[in-house]
Amino acid sequence: MRRSTVLLGLVLCTCIAALVAHRTAADDIAERARKLHFSSIVIDTHDDTTQRFFSKDYDLGKRNPTGHVDIPRMQEGGMNGIFFSIWIDGKIMGPPAVEKALDQMDAVHENVKKNSNAMVFARTAEEVRRAHAQGKIAALMGVEGGHMIGNDIRMVRIFADLGVRYMTLSHFYNTEWSDSSTDKPAHNGLTDFGKDVVREMNRQGIMVDISHVSDKTFYDALEISKAPLIASHSSCRALCNHVRDMSDDMIKALAAKGGVIQINYEKSFIDQTYKDAYDKETGGVVAHFAELTKDCNNDEDCISKKMAALEEKLTAEGKLPHVGWERIIDHIDHAVKLVGADHVGLGSDFDGADMPEGMEDCSKLPKITEALLRKGYSEADIRKILGENTLRVMEQAERVSKELQAQ
Numbered sequence: 001m002r003r004s005t006v007l008l009g010l011v012l013c014t015c016i017a018a019l020v021a022h023r024t025a026a027d028d029i030a031e032r033a034r035k036l037h038f039s040s041i042v043i044d045t046h047d048d049t050t051q052r053f054f055s056k057d058y059d060l061g062k063r064n065p066t067g068h069v070d071i072p073r074m075q076e077g078g079m080n081g082i083f084f085s086i087w088i089d090g091k092i093m094g095p096p097a098v099e100k101a102l103d104q105m106d107a108v109h110e111n112v113k114k115n116s117n118a119m120v121f122a123r124t125a126e127e128v129r130r131a132h133a134q135g136k137i138a139a140l141m142g143v144e145g146g147h148m149i150g151n152d153i154r155m156v157r158i159f160a161d162l163g164v165r166y167m168t169l170s171h172f173y174n175t176e177w178s179d180s181s182t183d184k185p186a187h188n189g190l191t192d193f194g195k196d197v198v199r200e201m202n203r204q205g206i207m208v209d210i211s212h213v214s215d216k217t218f219y220d221a222l223e224i225s226k227a228p229l230i231a232s233h234s235s236c237r238a239l240c241n242h243v244r245d246m247s248d249d250m251i252k253a254l255a256a257k258g259g260v261i262q263i264n265y266e267k268s269f270i271d272q273t274y275k276d277a278y279d280k281e282t283g284g285v286v287a288h289f290a291e292l293t294k295d296c297n298n299d300e301d302c303i304s305k306k307m308a309a310l311e312e313k314l315t316a317e318g319k320l321p322h323v324g325w326e327r328i329i330d331h332i333d334h335a336v337k338l339v340g341a342d343h344v345g346l347g348s349d350f351d352g353a354d355m356p357e358g359m360e361d362c363s364k365l366p367k368i369t370e371a372l373l374r375k376g377y378s379e380a381d382i383r384k385i386l387g388e389n390t391l392r393v394m395e396q397a398e399r400v401s402k403e404l405q406a407q
Ligand SMILES: [Zn+2]
Pocket: 144, 212, 233, 352
């Protein structure tokens, strides 16, 4: 009797000790993840927050009840570098496209100035690092669609002067010089003028973004560009077969030239079951987007609200499956296994896409760092994915620009 009591005691003690040890190890990882995340430069290369600046209900400096990004939530999520996307519908071309793009660039500068206590505009990788050292968020700009140069190559230079640091060659529709992944091919990739646009972007230090472009446009841009390319917001086709994502061959070719795939969190780009159900219910993202664009008279704030409302309704009705935020990690891990941690980054598509459960807004970003740490990623590799890879490509684009301008 006495012996069995002692034995029971021993077993209990061992179990409790094991539990405590497990708990401590788990807490250690959580604590390490927190420290790592909040000391890293965390850059998101694609946020459609810019269009919200035109809405009366939105204030970048305050916590907003809707949407995915504002300064309080960026601070909570440790997001200290953001590419504000300049976007207008791809059917608007010529001078009106230029004018609307300039309106948005002005809105970015004005909003950054209004929030200068927490945010500063950055044009170079060095300026992003300086902002981080000062405890401020670095604000950058990317133009989402080559239609916004209005077929005038001088606009590439003017956009560069205004601080644009990447341009996506096309959006949902072909431009007059580049084919889109979601339109019928018209130019077999890039036209001669399209190739000149890429060369001028290199000269101006504007990164070439191949998210949204057709596969042939991607390979043409890769061949022409003297600087590495980015996919500012695309995921992996091997895990979700969507034309907006990149095939393994494309990711390998991008990485071989030093580029970075910035993983997009949009549910229909990361989860095959969701994509199939979404296509069935809505006719696919492009058709649905075109319909909403018409209904909303091109107001993207209205478009995203309507898209989110429909998605919520269809999910509640059980017509769309639930997608967890862990799918983002699957895509990061797939790309890292394929080409290494030097070529993968974050391009959420916040404020422009439907987010998976658990990644409701940018305040949830620390989860990504913790998940990668738990997967056994090194701290150095995680820092690269969080932002250092983007800074490296920016530096390379700056170097190429200096060399070309010196010729
Ligand atoms: Zn996009």
